[in-house]
Amino acid sequence: MHALKYRSALGAVEALAELWPSAPSSPQVWLPVPLYPTRLRHRGHNQSLLIAQALARRTAVPVWSNALLRLWDTPSQTQLTRDQRRRNLSDAFALAPEVAVRGLHVGLVDDVLTTGATLAELSALLRRHGAASVQAWVLARTPAPHD
Template sequence: MFLKRPAWLRPHRQCQLCDEPADNPRHAICSACETELPWLGPHCRVCAVPLPAHGLICGACQNKPPSFARVEAPWRYTFPVDNLITRFKHQGQWPHGRLLAELLAEHLQHAYDEGLPRPQALLPVPLARRRQRRRGFNQAQMLADWLGAGLQLPVHGDWLERRMETPAQQGLDAATRKRNLRQAFALAPAAEVGGGHLALVDDVLTTGATAGTLARLLRRAGAARVDVYCLARTPRPGDA
């Protein structure tokens, strides 16, 4: 017979934002800080770019529908989510990434309950080999693994390959990003995408150039639908 440990011997999780005790039994964040996160709010029903009202499709998606069907992101890319992502991605502070992935999994489960089609598999966006060696890990792969565990979805980290080293996309405009990505990606010979519903996983969606390139590659290989799951969405340049 095992005795229940007294409360003072049980580990207490601290909120990763305010360092106060986390009153959420599932995550290392307190309820007050979770409420104050920059939740996305009204956004385009396709690319998730912030918009002034719910239920709209932005002009860019109306003029040229992207290859992906839908972007799901819980937050705007602003403080403190941007800080947590930076510390996870560039400083190797993995607990921040795991916390955000767990909250994203809850967001997605709610979306599934509301009618969002559930994909058959998750595909992390591949990272350039040189950048991955320097960083030591691919943040998209880690996010996909955590999401896969939380949502009970298979993860195929070897289906997409980055064939060419391209300059970092951060800080570039949409046209330059698209030029960088031409012929940068390929589908692995073992990938089985025909007729499947797949979801790409990345940390932040900015212009959507990378997601669009990969979704187009998958659709041309026979995928029936491609969605994009990410932690945060940036507004378009010039938008409030």
């Protein structure tokens, strides 16, 4: 995961996606966690988008790559506690104006789950906009930071 995220080991995406078990119910759309544009330019790729695209190839469920927006370049979360992560991401995301999720079953895709702050913030946003359900799909789980 680290090589995919920080060293552009893009070949790992398909192999990692193959490790995912089949879901009892697939969502109607995959929504990758967005990166802020400057971070995307610096990294060269959005690992969550690459994972969502691999899932789309396996499930024939479409990816809406620009549905979620990151409104500002939040500091890296790697050294933050659970509360700091939640504050760091408060109101950091929006739904693109032309996107409607009302009544949809959404698959929210991220690479790593640590405290769940990112997924919780995005899930709340999607539910406020009427998503029928939000499933969190992540490839890895890290130990939560000490609070």
